[in-house]
Amino acid sequence: MPAYHSTFLDQESNDARIVGNFAILPIKTKFRGPSYPCSADEYDIIDEILDLFRPNSFFKNFEIKGPADRTLIYGILYLSSCLNLLNSRVDESEAVKVLNNLALEDFSIPGDLGFPLNSLYLPPSSRQEADLLRGYLQQFRQELGARLIARIYKDTKSSPSKYWLAFQRKKFMNKSL
Structure with a gap:
């Protein structure tokens, strides 16, 4: 059974901007940034x-079919790192703090020395593209952190869903951010 690919592969030619080979796709968000x-x-x-x-998260191999798949890969790996920071004793307010700190901390982008997936991603071609990608x-x-919290604390505010925490140790493509 093959892995699930992004449904946004068809939209790349219409409304997605591409930086390197990473798709900047529209998102519905309350946070400021360059996304449409x-x-x-x-x-x-x-x-x-x-x-x-x-x-x-069960797949060790993933065939990349386009830039939207690269965005999907980054999101899955980031979500995995979010779950690794949470444990069963963290309440919702503490989880919000932890994931906000993770989202706002200094992170590397494709082309940086510390970026673990440089073999899959092309670096931005200019400083403006690098700033656009970092902002996005x-x-x-x-x-992603805000929506993850809404999902895993849907039933109770005192502890996250065990059905999400069960995936803490899974490594998609044997990679991590």
Whole structure:
């Protein structure tokens, strides 16, 4: 059974900007950043990452079919690192602090020396593209963390869902951020 690919592979020619080979896709967000907004009822890349994280986390191989798949890979690996910071005794308010700090901390982008996936991603071609990608990834990380918290603390505010925490140790493609 093959891994699940992004449904946004078709949209890349229409409204996605490409930096290196990373797709800057529209997201519905309340955080400031360079992403194009989309309507509140529209399915976006963050929804797709949250939906495909658990099934894709079982796969060690993933055939990349386009820039939207690279965005999906980054999102799945970031979501995995978010789950690794949480444990069963963390309440919702503490989880918000932890994931906000993770989203806002200094992080590397494709082409930087510390970026672990440089073999899969092309570096930005200019300083403006690098700034665009860094701003997008910060906005992306903030929104993904906020929506993850909404999902894993849906039932109870005192502890995260055990069905999400069960995937803490899974490594998609044997990689991590």
